[in-house]
Amino acid sequence: MNPTLRLLPSPILALALALVPALLPAQPAPGTITGRVSNPATGEFVRNARVVVRETGVAAVSEGGGEFRLYPVTPGRVTLSVTYTGYRDASATVIVAAGATVTQDFALVSALAAPGGALKLDAFVVSTEREGAAKAIMDQRNSMNITNTVASDSFGDNAEGNVGEFLKHLPGVELDLFYGEVRTVRLGGLGSEYTSVTMDGVALASVDANNSGSGAARSFTMEMASLNSMESIEVSKTISADVDANAPAGTINLRTKRAFDRAGRRVSWQANVSAHSEEMDFRAKLGPDEDRPSRKWRPGGIFEYSDVFLNRSLGIVLNLSESNVYQEALITSQAYNATPTAADPRPLVPTTLNFQWAPRFNKRFATTLTADYRLSPELHIGVGVVYNYADLWTPQRTTIFNAGSRVNVAGADPLLSFVSAPTGSVQVNPVAVSKMGETFTLLPRFGYKRGNLEVEGKFAYTDSTSWYDPLGRHQSIRDSNSPTAANVTFRAERSSPLSTDWRFTQVAGPDISNGASFTSPSFTLNDGRFGRMTLFSGEINAILKTARLVPVIWKSGVKSRQQFQKFEDDQLSKRFDYLPGGTTGGWANYRSPWEYDLGMNEGGIRSLSGGNVFMPNLRAIADLYRANPDAFRQNWGNDGDNFYQSYVARRRRYYERIDSGFLMGTASLRGLTLRAGLRWEGTSTEASEADTRPPAELRAAGFPVNAAGRATTIPGIQYQFLSQPRVKRTGDYDNLFPSASVKYGLARNLDLHLGYSSTIRRPSYVNLAGVWIVNDTALTVTSPNPRLKPETAANYAARLAYYFEPVGQLAVTLTERKVRNLFITDRLTAQEFGYTGDDELLGYEFITTDNGPGTIRMRSMEWEYNQSLSFLGALFRRLSVRASYTRLYAEVPRANLTPHLASGGINYTYNRLNFYTNWNWTDDVNTNLAGTTFRRHRTNVDAGAGWRLSPAYSLSVSVRNLTDTPYINLQRFAGGRTALTRNETVGQSWTFALKGTY
The missing domain is CATH 2.170.130.10 (TonB-dependent receptor, plug domain)
Structure with a gap:
């Protein structure tokens, strides 16, 4: 090196280097190429088409509306090429002037089209x-x-x-x-x-x-x-x-869907009817309503309108849909005594057989309106309005056969046939479930683009409500609280240990087809479950594209999100006693005209008199209450417990605010793309709880208190929990979440993709605070854990994907999630939980959530393949296949983790006829941590077919669960025996439709 140059002061050297470009010839300003990519055969603009300047490698990907922008482009004659899988490559030559913008649009042609032509006949x-x-x-x-x-x-x-x-x-x-x-x-x-x-x-x-x-x-x-x-x-x-x-x-x-993604107006509609395999005829029958028959073929429809106005400045999409379906399910649950004795060496003896028949009407209505308006070439605004309404009506009718003490249950092989003990009993309990849900969402947004700078804003107001109301919606009480006929002897038989075609014949005892044989417990007038979530959010993001050294896309933004949650359940406050009815036979005159039916599993019930089992009429009991309310007395339970559960334990308020900001950069260099980012989130929480007075204060005020320190009268409960303003428990914490991803093109059609992200799962309020939730039906106690910490996870993923023409891919994806403080929910006996009381809760299961020790790894492997097989010849030009396999693994036992899953599908079109089938397979999956209960492997098959009447009209039929495969749960017992514990049969759901598209 020249020693004189080495001695120059660094400021002088820097100035000299800065003057070098000025001494060189002036370089022309780069130009810009913009345009759109469209698909004339479908009338859509194409997103994600890759547009490349061949001479320099400058590339862009088309975005919404098919729009793309190439910058910087060297002035002069350049050649553009467009690639999109399943379509022929397109190219064009344009001349770009210095600093100017040139527009070049592209129309894609399917690879199926004849050379020099476009595919139009089978556009749909x-x-x-x-x-x-x-x-x-x-x-x-x-x-x-x-x-x-x-x-x-x-x-x-x-x-x-x-x-x-x-x-x-x-x-x-x-x-x-x-x-x-x-x-x-x-x-x-x-x-x-x-x-x-x-x-x-x-x-x-x-x-x-x-x-x-x-x-x-x-x-x-x-x-x-x-x-x-x-x-x-x-x-x-x-x-x-x-x-x-x-x-x-x-x-x-x-x-x-967006109007700017389509060229011009599009109107489509569909009229459909649905049916269930149990009710394929057109006759009107009782059910789910007890007071009037109805047909089970249910109509539905979809309407969609899309258009652009004002010289493509305004785009609107309106979608309306309504679905009405009738479906049935029959759930069979079985419990056993698995303790043989010297006098009774039988390994398993049934103790209860529970049948829940649940026909239902299910209605959904949805409407979505999206509007986009271009105020200028740089600025656009838009809004989305979404409304969803769901209405489920399903009387879940339950009959329970209790076999009595094991020693008195007769039968050499009771898993196939047995006679109950003389102390057996039969319970009936119809439960009217009327569940509604409503969600309204408003999504304003704006976007600004100028040169290499983009600014976008997204805002949201979304309000979701869910509630139950059988009395108001269907004039039916919620439930009859399990009327019971005692001292019933019955014979039960079925064809095999895994079948559910149980047939019951009453042998002795009070006639189970007579309502006078059943008790008259307190009933529940209405359902009181209610939930609401309101969410506000707003975010502003900025994107800047730079091209110094290497092209980099910078993205940064801030966001604030506020969430309000409210849960209530005052169901127990609606318990009533029917005073004239006494303790037995109160509903004898209120038998349901809608007969109980086990025919879905080919089972049946026969009483002493040859009739069917008695089932109370919930609609008639509601009519009785409205006509004579003085004949009923409100039942607050022991020590006012129903009041406490309804107005203290089951009322929750929760508020959460999350403020966040991030910075992210994406750089591209030849076949390599890198992205790295950092996100900050600050979380504030506020839970509203009752300000509880201590027992000493209650005693001083003259209210009786039980051993647990709770008031035993309604005035005392009001004084203890509701006489003071609710207290607010607050919390604050923040986290940093780094993320990164790398994508490298190993070959033209072979991509390697690596990703990392840090995430969080915040605990639900019910896991953290509140009182025990006692479920007297399921015999469970849900207990909060105030020491529960948020989960954090480090997520790693890798994908190797090979893409081939026409329209196909073969990919493998590996993921690993290292979860710290994993939430583990388990069911414990009262002794395992540490409950020391001496009441009925000793026989309940306790459900609680705790953090798992250390860091737990969860892994998955996914293989997926899909391809159009048109390369096999004309007969297969419209045949496509797909298949996937998933392996899931957890380092510690987890309930409901399916270790193996697989799916596949075939879609084939010949002339005007199209048909498809999709199947899913799941392996055996443990349903508890101990692995003693599991859901059996299952294969589900869906299928459908369509006939194109004309370019505008088509007919279709589809069926879900074609093979009518049930969901089966089994239990492993000591000694290696496995027995059925639950079978859920849901039948087939069919849909027939006529569709028009213009």
Whole structure:
């Protein structure tokens, strides 16, 4: 090195270097290329098409409305190429002037089209078959999160609109079911409360009044969303710094349809009817209503209108849908005495047989309105309005046969046939479940783009309410509280140890078809469960694209989210005694005309007189109460316990505020893309609780107190818990959540994707504070744990994906989640829990949640394959197949973790005919931590077919659970015996539809 130069002062050297560019010839300012990518065959603008400048490698990905922007582009003649799986590459040559903007649009042509032509004849079919798969692949290839994206019509028609029925076909997804209907979904082996559900990236309110006493109160219930207004669904295994960190299992983002994604007007409608395999005829019959017959074929419909106005400045999409279905379920539960003696060596003897028959009407209405307005080329505003309403009416009619003491149960093989003890009994308890849910969501937003700068704002108000009201909605009391006929001897027989075709014949005792044989306990006039969640959020994000050294996209933003939750359950305050009825036979004159039926499992009941079992008429009892209320007395229970449970223990208020900010950068260099980010979240909580007076203060005021320190009279309970303003328990904590991802193109069609994110699961309020929740029906006590800490998780994921034409992929995804302070909910006996009382709770199970020790690893492996097989020849040009396998593993035992799952599907179109089938298989899964009870492996098959009458009209039929496969639970007993404990038969659900598209 020249020593003179080395001695120059550093400021002089810096100035000299800064002057060098000025001494060089002036460089022309780079230009910009903008445009749109469209698909004329479907009338849609294409998102996620890759547009590249061949000479320099400058690339962009088309966004909403098919729009793309290339910058910086060297002035002169350049060649653009567009690639999109399943379509032919498109190219164009443009001349770019220095500092100027050039517009170049592209129209894609399907690879199925003849050379030089466009595919038009089967536009509707193409959109629903190949287009959905192509969209998914391109979205996954361009996402920096490890995702699965699916178009909303990928698995056939879903007139009911249940998002969970759609998600069950994806790898890594497990279901939480209610009589065969999907209520919540689980990802990666974690519970539903570990998954965040958003709409267009914004969190939604969702509440289930039935979850007020469980740790799943944060779970999103699928009743509160409709698939019909969604364009696609994104399931992300990893998350970036620009989304909320409350998603250890991942996120499910519902992407709404947008008018600017389509070219011009589109109107579509569907008229459908649904039917259930148990009621396929057209006759009107009783049930679920006891007072009037009804037909079980139920009508529904979908209407959608989309258009753009004002020279494509205003775009509107309106979607209306209503689903009405009739379904049935029959649940058989069995319990055993597994303690043989020398006098009775039989390994298992049945003690109770419980049958719950649950016909139901299920109605859903949903409407979604999205409007987007371009104020200028740079500025646009928009709003989304979403309303969902759900109405479930299901009288769950239960009959319980109690066999009596083991020694007096006769039968050499009682698992097949036995005669009960003379002290046997029969309980009947119809429960009227009328559950409503309503959610309103308002989503204003704006976006500003100028050059390399983008600013977006998203705001949300979402209000969700869930409540039960059989008396007001269907003029029916809630339940009759298990009237019982005692000293009944019956014979029970079935065909095999795993079958549920039990046939009961009464042998002796009071006639079980006569209501005079049954007791008349207090009944519950109405259901009082209620829940509400209100959520406000607002966020401002800025995106800046820089190109110094390497192209980098910087994104930063701030957000505030406030959530209010309210749960109430005053059901026990609605307990009444019927005074003229006495203790037995009070409902003898109020027999339901709707006969009890075990025919779904080919079973039956025959009383001494040859009749069916008695079942109280809940509607008639409600009419009696309204006509003569003075004949009823309110029952507050022992020591006013029903008052305490209704107005103290089961009332909760909770407030949570989360403020956050983040910074994230995404850099691209040849085939390598890197993203790193850091998110901060500060959490403030406030729980409202009763300010309880101590026992000494009660005694001083003259109120009696029990050994537990609680007042034993209603005035005393009011004085102890309700006479002072409620106290507020507050908490504050904050966390940092780093995240990173790397995507590298190993070859043109082979991508390696690595991801890391840090997440949190905040405990539900019911897990932290409050009083014990005693369930006298399930014989459980739910106990809070004030020492429970939030869970934090470090999530690692890797995906290797090979993409091939036409429209196919083969991918393997590995994930590991290191969860610290894992919430573990277990069922303990009173002795294991440490309960020292001497009351009836000694026979209850205690349910509580605690933090697991140290750090626990959970792992998953997912294989997935899907492909269009058109390369096999003309006969297979519209055949597509898919398959997936998931392996889930937890370092410690976890209930309801399915170790193996698999799914697959076939979709084939020949001329005007289309048919498809989808199947899902789940392995045996333990339902308790000890592994003594498990749900048996199960295969579910759904299928459908369609006939295209014309380019505008089509007919379709679909069936769910084609093979009528039940859900079976088994128990492992000492000595190696395994016996059936639960069987849930749900039948088949059929839908027939006529659709028009213009």
